[in-house]
Amino acid sequence: MVLLKMKFTQQKRVRLAQGLWLLSWLAVMCGAFIFCLGVYLKTELLRRAEVMDNTEIHVVPNILMMVGLASIGTNWVASRVCQDSLDASRFPRWKVLLLAWFVVVALLCCLLIAVVVLSYALQGRLEESLKVGLRNGIRFYKDTDVPGRCFQKETIDRLQMEFRCCGNNNFKDWFEVQWVSNRYLDFTSKDVKDRIRSNIDGRYLLDSVPFSCCNPSSPRPCLQNQLTDNRAHHNYEFQSEELNLYSRGCRQALIDYYMGLMNSTGPGVLSVILIQISVLLSMRFLQTAVEGAMALENPEGDSEGYLLEKGLKETFEDVRANALNMLKFGQVDPADAEQSPEAEGAEKAADDTTEKAASPTPAS
Amino acid sequence: MPFMSVKFSLQKRVKLAQGLWMLYWVSVIMGILVFSLGIFFKIELRKRSELMDNNESHLVPNLLILVGMLACGANAFGGKVCHDSLDPIKFAKWKPMLKPYLLMCCGFNVLLLMTALLCFLMQFAVYLTLAEGLKNGIKFYKDTDTPGRCFMKRTLDMTQIEFRCCGNNNFRDWFEVQWISNRYLDMSNDEVKDRVLSNVEGKYLMDSVPFSCCNPGSPRPCIQHHLTNNSAHYDYDHRIEELNIWTRGCREALFSYYSSMMNSIGVLVIITILLEVGYMAGLKYLSTALETMADPENPECESEGWLLEKGVKETFAELLTKLKTLGKINQVEEGGDAQEGLNIPLKPSGSQSEVRTETGTILL
Numbered sequence: 001m002v003l004l005k006m007k008f009t010q011q012k013r014v015r016l017a018q019g020l021w022l023l024s025w026l027a028v029m030c031g032a033f034i035f036c037l038g039v040y041l042k043t044e045l046l047r048r049a050e051v052m053d054n055t056e057i058h059v060v061p062n063i064l065m066m067v068g069l070a071s072i073g074t075n076w077v078a079s080r081v082c083q084d085s086l087d088a089s090r091f092p093r094w095k096v097l098l099l100a101w102f103v104v105v106a107l108l109c110c111l112l113i114a115v116v117v118l119s120y121a122l123q124g125r126l127e128e129s130l131k132v133g134l135r136n137g138i139r140f141y142k143d144t145d146v147p148g149r150c151f152q153k154e155t156i157d158r159l160q161m162e163f164r165c166c167g168n169n170n171f172k173d174w175f176e177v178q179w180v181s182n183r184y185l186d187f188t189s190k191d192v193k194d195r196i197r198s199n200i201d202g203r204y205l206l207d208s209v210p211f212s213c214c215n216p217s218s219p220r221p222c223l224q225n226q227l228t229d230n231r232a233h234h235n236y237e238f239q240s241e242e243l244n245l246y247s248r249g250c251r252q253a254l255i256d257y258y259m260g261l262m263n264s265t266g267p268g269v270l271s272v273i274l275i276q277i278s279v280l281l282s283m284r285f286l287q288t289a290v291e292g293a294m295a296l297e298n299p300e301g302d303s304e305g306y307l308l309e310k311g312l313k314e315t316f317e318d319v320r321a322n323a324l325n326m327l328k329f330g331q332v333d334p335a336d337a338e339q340s341p342e343a344e345g346a347e348k349a350a351d352d353t354t355e356k357a358a359s360p361t362p363a364s
Numbered sequence: 365m366p367f368m369s370v371k372f373s374l375q376k377r378v379k380l381a382q383g384l385w386m387l388y389w390v391s392v393i394m395g396i397l398v399f400s401l402g403i404f405f406k407i408e409l410r411k412r413s414e415l416m417d418n419n420e421s422h423l424v425p426n427l428l429i430l431v432g433m434l435a436c437g438a439n440a441f442g443g444k445v446c447h448d449s450l451d452p453i454k455f456a457k458w459k460p461m462l463k464p465y466l467l468m469c470c471g472f473n474v475l476l477l478m479t480a481l482l483c484f485l486m487q488f489a490v491y492l493t494l495a496e497g498l499k500n501g502i503k504f505y506k507d508t509d510t511p512g513r514c515f516m517k518r519t520l521d522m523t524q525i526e527f528r529c530c531g532n533n534n535f536r537d538w539f540e541v542q543w544i545s546n547r548y549l550d551m552s553n554d555e556v557k558d559r560v561l562s563n564v565e566g567k568y569l570m571d572s573v574p575f576s577c578c579n580p581g582s583p584r585p586c587i588q589h590h591l592t593n594n595s596a597h598y599d600y601d602h603r604i605e606e607l608n609i610w611t612r613g614c615r616e617a618l619f620s621y622y623s624s625m626m627n628s629i630g631v632l633v634i635i636t637i638l639l640e641v642g643y644m645a646g647l648k649y650l651s652t653a654l655e656t657m658a659d660p661e662n663p664e665c666e667s668e669g670w671l672l673e674k675g676v677k678e679t680f681a682e683l684l685t686k687l688k689t690l691g692k693i694n695q696v697e698e699g700g701d702a703q704e705g706l707n708i709p710l711k712p713s714g715s716q717s718e719v720r721t722e723t724g725t726i727l728l
Contacts, residue, residue: 144583144584145583150583153580153583154580154581157580158580161525161580179585180585181583181584183584183599184584184585184598184599185598186598186599189598210585210586211575211578211585211586211588212578212580214575214576216517216518216521216522216525216576217518219508219509219514219517219545220508220545220547220548221543221544221548221574221575222574222575224575233548234548234549234550234553235547235548235550
């Protein structure tokens with residue numbers, strides 16, 4: 001039994017072709033939008049590459065860019081098919097190409113769904129990547145004269161100012177690393193020497209944070225040093241002080257930012273999927289309706305359009321049978337592979353004769 | 365003799381009308397752009413109003429908004445006239461409006477020119493307003509618990525971070541004001557007491573700057589305090605240290621931001637003026653070419669278009685005479701004419717009597 005059968009008059013076919021032409025151009029725009037979205041997301045990820053440990057999350061923008069470009073191409077083809085669909089002489093040339101077109105569009109829809117799923121599925125990986133990346137970033141903050149790490153300090157400072165965050169999990173992360181380079185430490189100073197000696201790893205640790213952790217909304221001038229010592233500052237209680245520094249960690253801030261980006265692209269991608277599916281179904285109806293009219297040898301007459309020639313179950317069985325046949329066709333017959341030694345010898349002799357005939361005689 | 369006369373065939377007239385129609389719509393877009401820039405400029409002034417003592421002039425953005433709206437309206441009208449110009453019936457209804465429209469365009473051009481001039485001239489006012497506003501801003505930085513000044517610290521910090529600047533002219537401006545509130549000073553501390561007592565006005569002055577003056581591009585952790593004391597920091601010379609804090613003053617940074625914006629807008633307005641003059645000339649040619657057709661019934665016939673019916677000199681002389689006659693009409697003639705309608709005999713003050721006239725009774 002035919003799936004979703006519809007009657008089409010000539011006028012209905014024209015309307016469908018016109019509507020589909022418009023829809024396919026809308027889908028081209030959507031493809032461009034998806035591509036731009038991918039480029040934007042990729043750029044944003046690359047901008048923060050220094051504070052990321054791996055690039056697994058890049059699969060999302062990569063797929064978006066690829067699907068965007070493919071979508072532009074396929075939907076442009078769809079618009080051309082629509083233009084030619086009402087011309088009996090021009091439509092048949094698309095017949096072979098349309099099967100491939102349906103496969104590509106279905107694949108694009110699957111990829112777009114995969115993107116939406118991956119956006120949420122890779123959140124854990126992104127978080128882990130940021131955790132390690134930021135930890136290393138904070139550790140290498142002081143290495144401004146080490147090649148390859150010269151701009152790590154600037155990157156972290158700008159990141160903390162832009163995202164209004166401090167440290168990896170919170171500002172206390174800065175207390176666990178030496179973030180002041182030895183180059184700027186006076187080793188003749190007793191205080192510096194004592195502090196280094198008191199640490200097992202010989203690191204100069206402070207209860208201080210970089211200036212970029214300071215919150216401009218605080219009513220008092222920023223306190224960066226001796227943060228855990230209430231006596232070091234007048235009218236100060238570090239347990240209850242909330243406005244002096246940013247309390248949120250940069251990992252959380254970046255996760256919120258990227259997930260916000262991906263969550264906002266989600267609905268956009270889903271609406272593009274719906275448009276793409278509409279193009280796919282409309283194209284199938286148009287194809288079957290036009291082919292039906294041509295089969296009746298009356299392009300002006302009524303015809304039937306449908307999605308599948310048989311029901312879902314039968315179509316699935318057919319596809320499976322076809323696939324099995326193709327696999328069988330690809331196999332090597334064992335009977336052909338085994339040859340008798342005599343036959344093999346005869347074949348060899350024939351080859352030699354041919355070779356001799358082909359080679360020129362040497363001049364005496 | 366007509367000034368700058370040109371022969372027009374039908375094809376030339378059509379080309380002129382089409383070209384003008386297109387240009388008018390370009391001008392409508394320019395109008396929208398000018399309007400949008402006016403709004404943007406107004407928002408930018410409002411955003412930094414605190415740094416200008418809420419004293420900034422909104423004349424330029426208001427003019428830009430007005431001019432943008434007028435440009436949209438006037439040019440849309442011009443576009444409609446050009447669209448209808450090749451249909452004699454439709455053009456007839458626009459004909460009486462063309463002269464007032466062209467006069468209005470002249471007035472509009474004067475307004476545009478004034479706006480462009482103000483864009484360049486008002487920069488001086490912006491500079492002075494910024495100088496005064498920033499000086500007061502720095503003075504009130506500490507007053508985070510004074511109503512009306514609570515957010516001055518936040519505003520200044522954000523400005524210094526965003527515009528990468530420090531102080532009014534440079535970072536030394538912070539040395540001349542007490543920017544730490546007494547609320548956060550321990551008055552029982554000898555060092556604080558000495559510092560306050562050593563100042564004539566009893567202000568707590570330091571060679572320190574707020575955290576927002578720190579430059580993330582510096583390879584060493586930011587030095588904010590004891591900036592002029594080389595011995596207070598290891599491997600430090602305040603005379604040659606350039607990267608530690610921003611060297612540019614905020615007045616210069618903000619002024620260069622606003623002046624570049626105003627210059628760009630000024631240039632855009634000048635381009636709009638040139639376009640307007642072009643359209644006016646084009647429309648004058650089109651209207652005169654359509655009026656001087658030898659046979660109005662035959663659209664194929666040639667015609668002549670010009671900018672002025674007579675030479676520049678004659679037109680100017682004619683204009684002067686018209687103005688003189690207008691002046692004469694408005695003059696009050698000496699003699700009997702002034703009192704013709706109303707003969708009022710003088711009466712001694714205090715007495716009251718009626719005088720009957722053609723228009724009614726007057727109590728004296």
